[in-house]
Amino acid sequence: MDDADVERILAVARREIGHETVQDLGECTRLLIGRFAVAINDRDPLYRDPEYARSLGYSDVIAPPTMLTSIRGWGAGPFPDELRTDGSAAETTAHLEGFRRMGAGQKLTLVSPVVAGDHISVRRKLVAAYSKRGRSGNLVFLESESLYVNQHDEVRAIHRRTELLR
Amino acid sequence: MTAASLAFADIQVGMAIPELACRPTNLNLFQFAAVTWQSHRIHYDKDYAVEEGYSDVVLQASLHGAYLGRLLTEWAHPNGRILELEWTNRRYATVGETLTFRGVVIERYERAGQGIVVCELTEENTSGEVITPARATLVFDRPAAGAG
Numbered sequence: 001m002d003d004a005d006v007e008r009i010l011a012v013a014r015r016e017i018g019h020e021t022v023q024d025l026g027e028c029t030r031l032l033i034g035r036f037a038v039a040i041n042d043r044d045p046l047y048r049d050p051e052y053a054r055s056l057g058y059s060d061v062i063a064p065p066t067m068l069t070s071i072r073g074w075g076a077g078p079f080p081d082e083l084r085t086d087g088s089a090a091e092t093t094a095h096l097e098g099f100r101r102m103g104a105g106q107k108l109t110l111v112s113p114v115v116a117g118d119h120i121s122v123r124r125k126l127v128a129a130y131s132k133r134g135r136s137g138n139l140v141f142l143e144s145e146s147l148y149v150n151q152h153d154e155v156r157a158i159h160r161r162t163e164l165l166r
Numbered sequence: 167m168t169a170a171s172l173a174f175a176d177i178q179v180g181m182a183i184p185e186l187a188c189r190p191t192n193l194n195l196f197q198f199a200a201v202t203w204q205s206h207r208i209h210y211d212k213d214y215a216v217e218e219g220y221s222d223v224v225l226q227a228s229l230h231g232a233y234l235g236r237l238l239t240e241w242a243h244p245n246g247r248i249l250e251l252e253w254t255n256r257r258y259a260t261v262g263e264t265l266t267f268r269g270v271v272i273e274r275y276e277r278a279g280q281g282i283v284v285c286e287l288t289e290e291n292t293s294g295e296v297i298t299p300a301r302a303t304l305v306f307d308r309p310a311a312g313a314g
Binding site for chain 2: 032035036038039040041042044046056064065066067069070071072073074077083086087088089100102103104105106107108109110113
């Protein structure tokens with residue numbers, strides 16, 4: 001990534017900062033919660049046993065704390081031949097195409113536990129964009145904030161995520 | 167289960183959280199990619215991961231966070247829950263590495279009738295390098311074990 005790439009990405013990012021998009025994600029089912037618990041090898045009965053969860057005052061099983069913010073695709077997503085060579089979905093914004101992206105850090109505020117049956121939507125916005133010169137060249141950091149709410153407008157989580165482009 | 171549950175009164179500053187060690191396999195990464203619907207090839211296609219300069223398939227950034235979550239909930243549930251969890255993916259990890267998650271209590275106080283506990287956490291790789299430094303705040307708002 002040369003200096004002109006950095007400037008181009010930052011110029012677009014600065015215009016996007018603060019603009020909120022709202023997306024309906026879908027329902028957190030017992031199946032989704034159970035599978036996520038299996039995938040992280042977590043045998044906590046709070047994620048699998050509705051009776052146990054009710055005995056602790058929850059209306060149903062709850063999700064592991066990082067489930068909501070770990071899910072990258074909530075819909076069916078693109079077909080395999082529509083994915084980029086690296087397997088990720090094509091950028092919705094062309095100016096980010098062609099750069100390698102990776103997660104650089106996350107901050108989760110878990111306002112209340114996600115309960116099976118929650119229908120979640122997310123309000124997302126870019127909050128910061130900046131560049132650094134790393135050992136292997138220029139790096140661009142994009143920080144976004146996502147607010148996850150359920151169908152009753154109860155906030156479940158606030159997720160601040162830093163993504164690195166190189 | 168309740169009898170062994172950790173209560174706020176049991177926690178002191180300096181207390182260590184029982185460590186969590188795991189050695190993620192291809193199966194673990196596949197299941198995590200499937201349930202999170204993440205199709206990035208570095209997480210399941212070794213040939214492609216090598217092309218990108220990694221030695222093997224790479225753990226998802228969120229999987230490190232999920233294991234940090236486990237470290238905390240296996241210690242604090244059901245009386246305590248995570249309020250905040252913050253981590254930095256400083257270095258990547260590949261499948262087959264042994265990862266060790268540790269934590270220590272650095273602050274403990276009461277706020278509005280709830281017990282608040284702040285912990286510093288680390289994830290180390292096989293070479294003992296801290297690859298994911300982290301910090302968490304937990305809230306203990308359930309009655310102590312046996313009460314109520």
